[in-house]
Amino acid sequence: xxxxxxxxxxxxxxxxxxxxxxxxxxxxxxxxxxxxxxxxxxxxxxxxxxxxxxxxxxxxxxxxxxxxxxxxxxxxxxxxxxxxxxxxxxxxxxxxxxxxxxxxxxxxxxxxxxxxxxxxxxxxxxxxxxxxxxxxxxxxxxxxxxxxxxxxxxxxxxxxxxxxxxxxxxxxxxxxxxxxxxxxxxxxxxxxxxxxxxxxxxxxxxxxxxxxxxxxxxxxxxxxxxxxxxxxxxxxxxxxxxxxxxxxxxxxxxxxxxxxxxxxxxxxxxxxxxxxxxxxxxxxx
Numbered sequence: 001x002x003x004x005x006x007x008x009x010x011x012x013x014x015x016x017x018x019x020x021x022x023x024x025x026x027x028x029x030x031x032x033x034x035x036x037x038x039x040x041x042x043x044x045x046x047x048x049x050x051x052x053x054x055x056x057x058x059x060x061x062x063x064x065x066x067x068x069x070x071x072x073x074x075x076x077x078x079x080x081x082x083x084x085x086x087x088x089x090x091x092x093x094x095x096x097x098x099x100x101x102x103x104x105x106x107x108x109x110x111x112x113x114x115x116x117x118x119x120x121x122x123x124x125x126x127x128x129x130x131x132x133x134x135x136x137x138x139x140x141x142x143x144x145x146x147x148x149x150x151x152x153x154x155x156x157x158x159x160x161x162x163x164x165x166x167x168x169x170x171x172x173x174x175x176x177x178x179x180x181x182x183x184x185x186x187x188x189x190x191x192x193x194x195x196x197x198x199x200x201x202x203x204x205x206x207x208x209x210x211x212x213x214x215x216x217x218x219x220x221x222x223x224x225x226x227x228x229x230x231x232x233x234x235x236x237x238x239x240x241x242x243x244x245x246x247x248x249x250x251x252x253x254x255x256x257x258x259x260x261x262x263x264x265x266x267x268x269x270x271x272x273x274x275x276x277x278x279x280x281x282x283x284x285x
Contacts (some may be wrong), residue, residue, distance in 0.1 A: 004125055006217050006262055007108055009251060010118035013075050016082045018091055025135050025211065028096040036069075036210035041232040044207060046139060047273050050234060053090065054141030054271050054282035057134035057186045060084040061143060064132070070150045071123040074106035077130060080119035084136050090241075093133035093140050093211050100255065105131035105144070110262045112240050112248055113202050114255040124150035127160055129267050133211065134206065140211050142236050143283035144269040154262050155243065159196070163241045164267040166190050170237050174229060174272060174279035179227035184218040185280055197246035199265070202257065204236040207271055229274045234282070238269030 012238040018024070027033035042050070082103035092103030100116075101271050107115035108122070115129075122128060131144035147161045149175040166187045173186045182205075191198050198220045206215030216224050219239040244263035252254065259265050271282045 004109060004123060006110060007120065009253065009256070010120040010220065012101060012116065012118050012190065016022050016095070017096070018080070018086055020110040022086065022089060022091050022134075022191050023138070024034035024091055025093060025097070027098070027211070032098055033211065036213040036214075038209065040206050040234070042211060042234050042278050043209050043232070047232065047234065049137040049139045050141055050208065050273070050282050052101050053134050053136050055140050055142065056088050056090045057061060057141040057143050057253075058135060058251050058283045060116070060284040061104075061130050061132040061145065064130055065118070065147050068122065068128055068147050068149050070122055073246050074108065074115070074117040074120045074122065074128070077106055078102050078104050080130050081162055090136040091135040093112060093135045093136070093142070097211060105129070107131070107267070109264050110258045112199055112259060112265045113207045113267060114257055116253060116255055122149045122250050125152055126150070127152060127156050127216040129264060131269065139209050141283050142211070143271065144205055144238060146266040146268060157197055159241060159243055159264060160266045161240060162190070162194055162196070164268050166239045166241060167237060167268040169271065170239065171270065171272065171279050171281065172249060174274060174275065175228050176231050176274055177228050178227065180217060180227045180229065181222050183237055183285060184205045184225060185221040188220045199240035199242065199246050199248070201248070202240060205271070206235045231274050231276050234271065236269055236271050238267060240265060240267040244249070
């Protein structure tokens with residue numbers, strides 16, 4: 001594994017502005033969102049709006065990823081994604097969500113999720129996850145992916161490749177009439193083949209007009225995930241696999257989650273809608 005030194009918090013830049021004509025999610029400026037009480041199954045109009053939000057989120061992530069290289073700050077990646085979303089009339093969903101200060105999450109190396117973009121400079125051999133969510137026309141689209149920065153060691157490269165594959169396999173397991181726990185069962189069984197840890201305390205989630213609807217999508221075989229999938233149900237799958245333990249620590253910022261053993265971790269995510277025969281990915285660029 002890479003001998004990179006561990007991450008430390010960098011300096012935050014001022015919050016980026018969003019033009020006043022762009023609609024904000026209801027939680028902006030509040031300590032927490034209003035709990036969602038609507039259905040998990042969405043109508044065709046909501047799903048079509050989610051396709052638009054998902055496409056913008058995917059394109060913004062793709063644009064930011066083009067700038068990943070040694071010497072670039074994670075704050076610069078945030079700027080690129082922020083500007084793309086705003087230029088396309090979308091609000092960056094993370095900005096102001098429970099006080100989160102930036103427009104994407106940038107999770108490098110041992111950071112499992114929710115890393116805050118700052119003055120941290122990417123190094124040759126890093127792996128970096130970008131998590132981008134766009135809000136437009138009253139709905140959210142949420143996706144993430146892990147990218148290689150420069151010359152990455154084989155162990156880390158395989159972790160990234162296999163985490164991407166675990167998401168692909170989980171998506172194929174989505175079928176109406178099946179319980180949600182089939183998703184985690186597929187991910188966990190695949191990860192175990194390589195001795196990877198599967199993060200348990202951070203999950204996929206229902207998404208629609210609400211960023212997090214309350215529906216939980218575990219990435220391990222949970223006996224409690226007995227909700228039956230139905231056509232029109234919308235949620236994310238976002239497995240987080242680790243080279244070591246699935247246990248974690250949190251930085252003092254209240255957001256940045258790192259592996260307890262500080263070994264590397266990767267993640268991939270799509271927003272999906274359950275169809276009559278399987279799943280449609282809503283976060284395609």
